[in-house]
Amino acid sequence: MISENSSSIIRSFLIGSEKCPVCGSIALTYLHLYQAPHNETVAIVTIKCDKCGFKYSTVLSIATSFSDNKCIEIEVSDPQDLRTLIYLSDNTTIEIPDIGIKVDLSQLRLGSIVTVDAILSYLVEWIENAQHIENNDEFAKTLLLLKSLLDENIDRKIKIVIRSDNGVGIINSYRKNYSRC
Numbered sequence: 001m002i003s004e005n006s007s008s009i010i011r012s013f014l015i016g017s018e019k020c021p022v023c024g025s026i027a028l029t030y031l032h033l034y035q036a037p038h039n040e041t042v043a044i045v046t047i048k049c050d051k052c053g054f055k056y057s058t059v060l061s062i063a064t065s066f067s068d069n070k071c072i073e074i075e076v077s078d079p080q081d082l083r084t085l086i087y088l089s090d091n092t093t094i095e096i097p098d099i100g101i102k103v104d105l106s107q108l109r110l111g112s113i114v115t116v117d118a119i120l121s122y123l124v125e126w127i128e129n130a131q132h133i134e135n136n137d138e139f140a141k142t143l144l145l146l147k148s149l150l151d152e153n154i155d156r157k158i159k160i161v162i163r164s165d166n167g168v169g170i171i172n173s174y175r176k177n178y179s180r181c
């Protein structure tokens with residue numbers, strides 16, 4: 001039994017709003033993530049209407065939902081795309097082909113549920129830590145591009161390719177900015 005007061009809660013997100021099916025006013029949609037036994041991540045999506053009190057929850061087992069999905073390509077061309085919420089399992093590789101970046105998730109300190117901007121900031125940190133090995137113009141350009149994306153100055157769209165044999169998936173996105181690969 002998973003309760004909303006459970007200590008195993010990882011994070012909660014406000015992911016959007018929709019029309020309340022009872023009274024028709026705006027109801028908010030929340031996503032709560034929990035760590036269930038056997039290391040399974042479970043998401044509970046809750047729709048709540050403050051006006052009439054309507055509440056609906058649905059439970060989603062994330063690892064099971066995404067286990068067949070081995071590769072996902074995300075386009076970042078709008079500030080909203082930075083808030084795309086992604087599930088990453090073990091053995092995940094993150095690649096930005098346009099700028100020649102390819103990193104194993106084990107080299108970054110990322111959790112299993114992350115946003116695109118979290119991935120980009122960890123990549124910035126990773127490049128900055130690697131700079132003492134090979135400090136050159138290419139690195140500087142890449143850093144500048146990643147930092148401008150994080151500042152929501154998106155004048156050049158980029159593609160992020162995420163691969164894992166154990167499954168990857170999009171939990172929430174504000175536009176249809178992804179596809180399977």
Ligand SMILES: [Zn+2]
Pocket residue numbers: 020021022023024025027049050051052053054
């Ligand atoms: Zn309502």
